[in-house]
Amino acid sequence: MNIEKVVNKLQDALNLDKSSIKLMPMIETEITISKQQIFLAVRTILKSGIWHLSAITCQQLEDDFNLLYHFWISGGLTLRIELDEKNPQIDSICSLIPGAEYYEREAREMFGVEFLGLPNPIPLLLPDDWQNGYPMRKKEQSRQEKPKDDESQQKGQSS
């Protein structure tokens, strides 16, 4: 199955216009859909013979918060879904693709995206008693990168 045919099928099934389809470098096509369409889109993709979900990327940027579902069959197909930053919520696709469980759990604990219907919503990577928010969000700074207080350091050295 070639990617163009799948893109055409998706376009018909979801009523998408041309502007939501974008070509990326390294044989990758990106399609922007709304979060209500996720089930229909994944079902259409599975029906066209693509079963491999490479990863789910969650990202928070200056003005948007989105999820990217990266599919693959001898070419890449990415679904982009914009989420509301204050209340990121989406249906879990684990019932269609069980392999998505770890990707969703990771996005859940690192970014705070709530996947409705996620079968096993327990921490995957972070400690069980983690209470310091969502580490991958932009405002969280890594320990090493906290602004250094130059003056106090110099004082510390001299004393």
Add this chain to the structure above:
Amino acid sequence: MSKITVPIGPQHPLLKEPLSFLVSLEGEKVMDSTLRLGYVHRGIEKLAEQRTYIQNVYLIERICGICSHIHSTTFCQSVEALLKLKVPKRGLYIRMLLCELERIHSHLLWLGVLAKNIGLNTLFMYAWRDREIVLNIMEEISGGRVSHAVNIIGGVRVDLNEKHLSLLQKSLQLLTIRVEEILRSIQNDRSFQARTRNIGHLSLQDIKRYCVVGPVARASGLDTDIRRDAPYAAYNELSFEVPLMTEGDVWARSILRILETIQAIRLCTQIIHNLPDGSVSVSAPRRVPAGEVVSRAEAPRGEVFYYLRSDGSQNPARLKIRTPTLTTLITLPGQLKNMQLADVSAIIAGVDLCIACGDR
């Protein structure tokens, strides 16, 4: 019969890296198991956002202590795609050479671990002795046994000279003989078969449902290999076979990985015979234009996935890494179910886990 729960890990002689299994037993039979990751989670995706592209090449190499080169290859590949850089052929060939040497080293290391876990210490000694041959080559070329730091954005930092080529030729010949010998002895060894046949079975349907990649998928009959399906570097100029098995048990995975090792040795020989002339790298600008790119490569354990987004500054805006181990980990509870406790060690070793990769 009463149920007993046995913890395997985070620290356990079976596991080379920390990972926690809780296995519930009824008698000797595994009824259920749960899995917990995160003991070597270092937050590399977050760290990468606070470092420049050049610093990141070295950070990314530290994701894994076995397949370090493939990570930096995939990262450099994605940055080069955003920069629209054309890496010289010689550079790409040296990159591929290291990738294939790493595959040989990773598969031999894994064979040793499996052999140790099922009590075949002789095979363990042989496999790790032969792994030293590859490590010596890599040390001679790059100066490091596992962290090579060979890749730079725009090519590679080392060039091959006559001394390297003659060492490679000699070592690869020896390695071919040794690995074929290992394959013969495994195929005929009754105790190896008794410990690996019909355990940890995964059907082709499960492989597709769980999006499994690499040798574990190929051992269940899924014909997939990024090197062939979407050639990166210069793999389209080389000829190689992708071994395929259909049994889907630990036995099939073992044979398949050794067949892959033989293919990797052949690829290395092809690379040194067809090594193009010219420079090994081009200079790359520090700032990367805004854009996003998805890049994939075939690591020893299967497809490794990188998503890179640049906002035009010196640091990446987002770097997502999905390693092949994460896809095989999710299938482990299913594989362990209804197995004997004594087979757990063989099954865990059979999927070739790299926990540091999985956690990042």
